[in-house]
Amino acid sequence: MRNNIWALLNKIAPQEVEELVRRINILSGVAKLRPVGRRKLASYLNTSERKIRSSAEQMAELGLITTQSSGMRLTKKGDELRARFEAFGKIPGNASDLQKRMSKYLDVPEVYIAPGDVDKSASLEAIAFLSAMVLTSYLRPGCIIAIAGGSTMATIADEMSTSYPDITVVPARGGIGSQISTQADFVASRLAEKLGCQCRLMYLPDDLDYSTLRKLEKSTTIKDVLGLVKKADIILLGIGRADSMANRRGLENSQMQTLLSLGAVGESAGHFFNIEGHTVYQSPSVGGHINFEGENHITISCAGGYSKAEAIIGAVRHHKPAVLVIDEGAAKGIAEKI
Template sequence: MLNWEERKQMVKIANLYYIDGWTQQQIAKKVGVSRPIISKLLQRAKDLGIVEVYIKDESAHTVDLELQLEKKYELQDAIVISTVGLTPEMTKRAVGQAGAYYLSKYLKRMNVKRLGISWGSTLAELVKEYPFERREEMNIVPLVGGMGTQHVEIHANQLAYELAKKMGCKCSYLYAPAIVETKELKEHIVAMKEIASVLEEVKEVELALVGIGNPYRGSTMKELNYLQEDDLQNLRKTGAVGDIASRFFDESGETINHPLNDKVIGLSLEDLRGIKEVIGVVEGTHKLESVLAALKGKYLDVLIVDEQTASALLEER
């Protein structure tokens, strides 16, 4: 049983998180503990009934959007997150929360031995929100190499590690950059025993979590200097509209013929299509063209997305 002080602390943390919109990291700093402890306390607050989460949409608008997305794009599942009154950062967190809930529910009913994860800030929110639950039989595999020394918290290796910690399971590490300088260097690196063995694991992934990027707007790859201005101009010329795990595709979802795609260390788009279940987790209408192309390319089985982007996808011919 909780004593009065413990319950008061839990209520305070829950209020900061659910009512005031603080991040777990901000709360951890204020309280003076680690972020995983805050995550555990929030989960315990739910378990004890201190916090009850309700999704209220009186018009059932998002449910209707989900059904329309599933039908139009032949998806197994679509989850649409209401964005009413939310800032972009809050929307991203809400999409991440929905992704975490969906993944947890999926793993309860499906026997998954190997889970793959790409990289990005929306997937990082999913991992932060994922509950602590034992899945010792699983192995989590990064689908693409690291992205340099900046924003390490959104790299595939780091996300695989953080998710594995929460599940109490193993993870693999792809100790290589996402994109190298030359095709010859890539061929040398992927021939290395440790890299080659992880890339083989990548091909055996049963369930994949992926984000979708727009190279021209809000691009983390550009922010990290993986894409220079001349790269962007060349990508435009070849018709690139988006990327999954740093692999670029055109408006019909087909892999573009561009040197950058030949220098990526990680999952190919062809191999992505071969994965049994692929969950796309996306936030932001600036990614509309990219998500549309990914859907046309049949890369996704499940789409978890914000309401505005969902509505825009349904307006597309």
């Protein structure tokens, strides 16, 4: 398994990483012991009071903690950051037992697990933040990223902050549904904006018939974009439940029932598949025929929520990613299914 993100950052700026880890630990420690004094916190974190004082003073200036006679407490801003860094904090060191179990069960080389369950919190921030960190670790000068649409992909794009002006972002396929903010073109454009890099778009809906799509794919603009998709170094895909994705794609009720009767449990990149990973239906789409399998690129699949357990199992059997990012809710559901 490749070096984790913390190890990569440590090679670039070891002192900065040490301070970052200390501040994350302070956030966690203060959250558990509040109110807490510097001496007690230093003992709890097994570090010196001097280091705690230095870091805490700077964190107070940033509005992350408050210091009173009773001890330190987290501000609302500090507590929000602590919650988000819980996902980041799972990466350093050895993988957790749950990560190892998921990697073994699903036969996926790398599995990262964000805290929580999106089904309960209705927030994609934790899994998107972790996915963004994983994606950042794979970025290289000159690389091409193909990203699919969907709410998870859109949130990941918003979480990116690293500047990589010399890479290219393309949509992995055409748009989908009526919500523009989650269509692949829009998500790709947003990701490119956050990375400060160039972007090539398709400007096409996702619900055209096969004949029209095949004709459009011959146009110079679309052909050029599809050429970049085929050469993508990193492919970022979401995973959806078959029923909800069929609804998003505007399938009629009779079509949806037929799809579910065929055993469809999930969808990714336009392919509906059963629990064994076999395709039962492929929606018409520009780029839908492109094969994302192979060793010339890295596929990162992301999905969260207990309710998506079967969809995730089917997805990794349909097309095994190099990296899978899920949350604790999804991991629990997967463990119960396998």
